[in-house]
Amino acid sequence: LRHFLTLEGLPRALLESLLDRAQALRDEAFSGVALRNRLLGQTVCNLFFEPSTRTRSSFQLAAARLGADVLNFDAASASTKKGETDLDTLKTLRAMGVDAFVIRHAQDGAVDALADRAGGAALINAGDGRRAHPTQGLLDMLTLRQRKGADFSRLRVLMVGDILHSRVARSDLHALRTLGAGEIRVCGPDALLPGDDVLHGCVRVPRLDEAVEGVDAVFMLRLQRERMVEGLVPSLDDYFRDYGLDPARLRRAAPGAVVLHPGPINRGVEIADAVADGAQSVILDQVANGVAARMAVLEALLEPSHHLQPTFPVARR
Numbered sequence: 001l002r003h004f005l006t007l008e009g010l011p012r013a014l015l016e017s018l019l020d021r022a023q024a025l026r027d028e029a030f031s032g033v034a035l036r037n038r039l040l041g042q043t044v045c046n047l048f049f050e051p052s053t054r055t056r057s058s059f060q061l062a063a064a065r066l067g068a069d070v071l072n073f074d075a076a077s078a079s080t081k082k083g084e085t086d087l088d089t090l091k092t093l094r095a096m097g098v099d100a101f102v103i104r105h106a107q108d109g110a111v112d113a114l115a116d117r118a119g120g121a122a123l124i125n126a127g128d129g130r131r132a133h134p135t136q137g138l139l140d141m142l143t144l145r146q147r148k149g150a151d152f153s154r155l156r157v158l159m160v161g162d163i164l165h166s167r168v169a170r171s172d173l174h175a176l177r178t179l180g181a182g183e184i185r186v187c188g189p190d191a192l193l194p195g196d197d198v199l200h201g202c203v204r205v206p207r208l209d210e211a212v213e214g215v216d217a218v219f220m221l222r223l224q225r226e227r228m229v230e231g232l233v234p235s236l237d238d239y240f241r242d243y244g245l246d247p248a249r250l251r252r253a254a255p256g257a258v259v260l261h262p263g264p265i266n267r268g269v270e271i272a273d274a275v276a277d278g279a280q281s282v283i284l285d286q287v288a289n290g291v292a293a294r295m296a297v298l299e300a301l302l303e304p305s306h307h308l309q310p311t312f313p314v315a316r317r
């Protein structure tokens with residue numbers, strides 16, 4: 001791997017080996033084995049042009065736990081405010097010895113556009129516009145696999161809400177297809193569902209009560225009001241009535257079904273408190289898995305020999 005820009009087209013074997021490695025790193029981290037020399041001498045820069053809590057913090061922790069130096073770029077107080085371009089910013093930081101950039105950007109394709117001009121540094125897409133959020137896709141698959149096993153062909157999954165504006169949804173769909181998910185249902189307002197270029201192979205079910213029937217996992221999505229044009233933002237009460245996941249609806253899912261949400265959550269808009277904080281929610285597992293998944297990606301880019309070690313402990317669940 002030179003860069004990590006999207007899960008689209010990533011071979012299944014590579015995706016599964018990243019998941020195996022993330023699981024092993026998670027087990028290793030919790031068993032107290034020192035990880036701190038893996039990326040010693042490497043520098044990772046978080047270059048975030050959009051807000052983030054989970055992705056930015058977990059990349060910071062992942063890099064630090066592997067022994068890398070971490071530089072957190074603050075776009076709000078940087079020379080980008082004086083008109084410096086993204087490329088000049090990247091080149092400037094690269095000249096200081098940054099080996100990998102973790103980039104979040106509001107524009108679709110902004111990270112890919114820098115990939116050929118990164119001066120040998122590795123780029124990781126931490127979310128670009130509505131296009132891709134590959135490490136979120138990875139940590140979501142890790143979370144699902146921990147709860148439901150590695151054979152996705154038996155799984156019926158449902159994705160609910162604002163898929164149109166969601167880079168998480170796109171990356172999850174790429175990964176679910178690659179891993180052979182048995183059935184992928186989607187449900188949301190017509191205005192917030194993209195076309196078949198994104199939803200090919202998915203089953204559209206208009207009413208949530210029917211869509212949730214018998215599914216093993218529900219992927220809830222945030223209503224991304226900041227990306228909607230004026231006038232398209234639905235009434236929040238209507239939205240929750242039609243597309244909100246509450247305990248009564250969740251009871252229609254298969255026994256033991258799990259509920260995922262990438263965060264941040266709009267409580268009472270797309271998900272009820274009792275579901276978000278309930279026994280079937282794996283939202284905080286997703287957060288915890290985010291550190292391990294991002295460690296696996298950093299290691300694969302910056303220290304691939306560790307990743308490829310055949311004797312490395314691999315935990316499959």
Ligand code: CP
Pocket residue numbers: 051052053054055056127136262263264
């Ligand atoms: N899931 C996710 O990308 O969250 P943040 O925006 O907080 O990073």
